[in-house]
Amino acid sequence: MGTTRWMLVLGLGLVGVGLAPHEVQACGNGVEERLNEIVTNLAKAERDVNQGRPLQAGRTVLATYPNLRELKPARNGPSDRAMRTMALAIVRTEAKLDLKPGFSGATQEQRAGNLVWAQRMLRAFSQRSGRDAAAETAYAEAIALSPARRAEAMRILTRLSRADLLTSPQGYATLSRLYEPVEEPGTPAFLHAARMTLNLGRQRLADDRCRRMAGEAQTICMPLES
Numbered sequence: 001m002g003t004t005r006w007m008l009v010l011g012l013g014l015v016g017v018g019l020a021p022h023e024v025q026a027c028g029n030g031v032e033e034r035l036n037e038i039v040t041n042l043a044k045a046e047r048d049v050n051q052g053r054p055l056q057a058g059r060t061v062l063a064t065y066p067n068l069r070e071l072k073p074a075r076n077g078p079s080d081r082a083m084r085t086m087a088l089a090i091v092r093t094e095a096k097l098d099l100k101p102g103f104s105g106a107t108q109e110q111r112a113g114n115l116v117w118a119q120r121m122l123r124a125f126s127q128r129s130g131r132d133a134a135a136e137t138a139y140a141e142a143i144a145l146s147p148a149r150r151a152e153a154m155r156i157l158t159r160l161s162r163a164d165l166l167t168s169p170q171g172y173a174t175l176s177r178l179y180e181p182v183e184e185p186g187t188p189a190f191l192h193a194a195r196m197t198l199n200l201g202r203q204r205l206a207d208d209r210c211r212r213m214a215g216e217a218q219t220i221c222m223p224l225e226s
Contacts, residue, residue: 038064038078045085049092050168052217058089058099069102069117073124084125084138087118091142092170118142133165141174154178161206169220172210176221179203 041064049057062068065082074080090097095115098105105111119142126132126139136156144153157175160166166175179199210221 035078042078042081042085045089046081049085049088050170052092052214052220054089054092055097057085058093058097058103061086061089062099062101062103066101073121073128080125083121087121087142088138090114090118091122091138091145094145115142115145119146133160134167136160137167137171141168141170144174144178150178161209166209169210169214169217172206172213173221176203176206176210179206 041060045057045060045064048054048060061082065071065079068079068082068086071079071083073083086103090103095111095118096105097103097114098110103114105114119139122135122139122142126135129135137160140153140156140160143149144157153174157166157171157178160171161175166172179202207221211218214220
């Protein structure tokens with residue numbers, strides 16, 4: 001493929017992943033440099049969101065894609081990476097992330113809207129990927145923040161954990177939190193105590209796996225009382 005044709009294809013591709021047309025009209029090295037910048041920024045954001053720095057990740061993504069909220073999932077292009085990373089940043093700040101443009105979180109309504117967006121994005125990526133463990137783990141993390149969907153998140157994470165397929169320390173941290181004791185009105189005291197003991201053991205196992213996967217980023221994992 002000739003250089004001119006290659007640059008045209010690359011330029012059209014950049015438009016398709018969310019760049020404004022004027023950004024891809026630069027000739028030659030300008031387009032290639034912009035693509036390199038996007039890839040570098042997204043790699044940094046992904047490292048940050050995976051190593052316990054979700055706010056920094058969100059800032060980097062928005063600096064790279066200011067119009068991110070307006071984009072739709074494509075087909076594994078750079079904008080998909082950006083949307084997935086931003087969705088995880090929202091989830092891993094428990095929807096407390098507050099970034100402009102597009103992701104203000106000053107009010108409860110805005111935070112709820114951001115969480116719905118994150119859940120919708122991660123659901124789309126999970127459905128598209130089939131039984132991809134990383135996509136399922138991320139989706140389960142997201143829905144675990146909605147009380148009505150905690151049981152669904154528990155089922156997904158438990159299945160993945162039993163198959164040794166949980167792909168992130170955040171997944172194990174979420175599973176650990178889901179095992180926290182809850183009140184069970186009407187349940188006999190002896191049965192409630194037995195369930196609490198069983199869940200505490202499961203919680204400690206999940207927390208241990210989280211800490212081993214997290215390495216130096218131990219703040220990812222939920223501290224347990226001794």
